Amino acid sequence: MIVSEKTEEQLLEQIQRIEPFVGNTPLFPINNAFQKPGIKIYAKLEWQQLGGSVKARPAFNIMKNAIINGQLNKERHLLDASSGNTAIAYAAIGAALGIPVTICLPENASEERKILLRAHGAHIVYTSKFGSTDEAQEKALELFNENPDKYFYADQYGNENNWQAHYNTTAFEIFKQTESRISHFVTGLGTTGSFVGNSRRLKELNPDIQLISLEPDSALHGLEGWKHLETAKVPRIYDATIANENLEIDTSEAYFWVKKVAQTEGILISPSAGANLAGAIKVAQELDEGVIVTLFPDNADKYGEVLNQLF
Ligand SMILES: Cc1ncc(COP(=O)(O)O)c(C=O)c1O
Missing domain, CATH: 3.40.50.1100 (Rossmann fold)
Structure with a gap:
């Protein structure tokens, strides 16, 4: 066997070894930060994988x-x-x-x-x-x-393997973890891979699932990872026909939920995770019943400056 073939084989073996540490994240029930009869909100704890985030x-x-x-x-x-x-x-x-x-x-x-x-x-x-x-x-x-x-x-903004990662893993996990009961999927737009990939698969699994995308309410925002699509370069992988609804989130709302979750659920989440929860709660306020799922893309470990401001 020539050396380069051997190296390639070793690389493929290494890929198989680390694959179990990508995805397979727990689904966390929001029990205390928000309560409404007939409504359940869940968030995928996406920092519990290699590299510490949904990415x-x-x-x-x-x-x-x-x-x-x-x-x-x-x-x-x-x-x-x-x-x-x-x-x-x-x-x-x-x-x-x-x-x-x-x-x-x-x-x-x-x-x-x-x-x-x-x-x-x-x-x-x-x-x-x-x-x-x-x-x-x-x-x-x-x-x-x-x-x-x-x-x-790699061009994450235009690479089909970005949204397909969610199409092939996250969406199935959500569907299984909610025992097929998910009624609404809510998440913010960055490269848009999370929204596009999850939405496409969830819609195939159950066409009644409502898909809600979230955006910052202005170009100058504090939601790391999010894009204000009206003023930023729109990612090539984005598909504007998917969302049933698009809601705007203010950075201060996101901070409010970061604090509330820290104090009532025992987890310290990032601003974009707080913004996702703010979006899920806006959706919940309009419903009598539903199972709403969002993502917590990362925890607060990388946001020392924000934490200093909040606590
Ligand atoms: C913290 C955080 N939240 C949300 C997102 C948005 O996810 P996506 O790029 O899949 O739209 C990102 C993306 O970089 C992120 O880093």
Whole structure:
């Protein structure tokens, strides 16, 4: 057997070894922070996987498919733009597989995120804090065009393996964990992979399930990971025909629920998780009965500045 075939086989074995640590997250019942007769709200605790966020699912699926297709290996860097969670997931999975990772990151990403990326050995290319992830995306594309042989450009905003990760894993988990009783799925839009992938599969499993997407209420918001689609670059994987309804969430509402959940449920969640719960509760307020499911994309570990402000 020639050496490169052996390395490829070893990589595929490594992928199989880490796969059980991606997905399979618990479904948490909101018992105390909000109560209404006839309504149940559940949240998937998505930080309980490799890399500590919902982004383990798309990052793993993107990397796995690129390795299988021969686009990514131990010599060719994975390259992408990310405001943090996807980058950390790529870096963690890259470390486990021995694959180099280069990330274009807006310089105002939190210190905790930068430390996590460095800890996993990622190479970071900083972009302006004024340009958000849109500018980071342009930088990644520029680096790729300059040196296409060095990089596999993962392009999470346009990569079908992003939403398909949720279509093939998260949605089935939700359906099973609610014993098919889910009536509403609610989640925020970032790359839009979580909303698009879960929604497409849930609608196939039960066409009556209502799909509600969430957005920040303005371009200047504090919901890390979310996009204000009216003013930002719309991700290529987004499908505007899916949502039955789209609601806007104010950052202060998200903070209110972060506090409430910390004090009544015993878990400390991120701002975007608080915003998802705010959206689920808005939906609950309009219903007499229902089983509403949302995602808690990550916990508060990377949000020291917000926690200092809140507590
Ligand atoms: C904290 C957080 N919340 C929500 C999202 C949005 O998820 P998606 O990109 O699947 O739309 C992200 C995405 O990066 C995120 O990091």
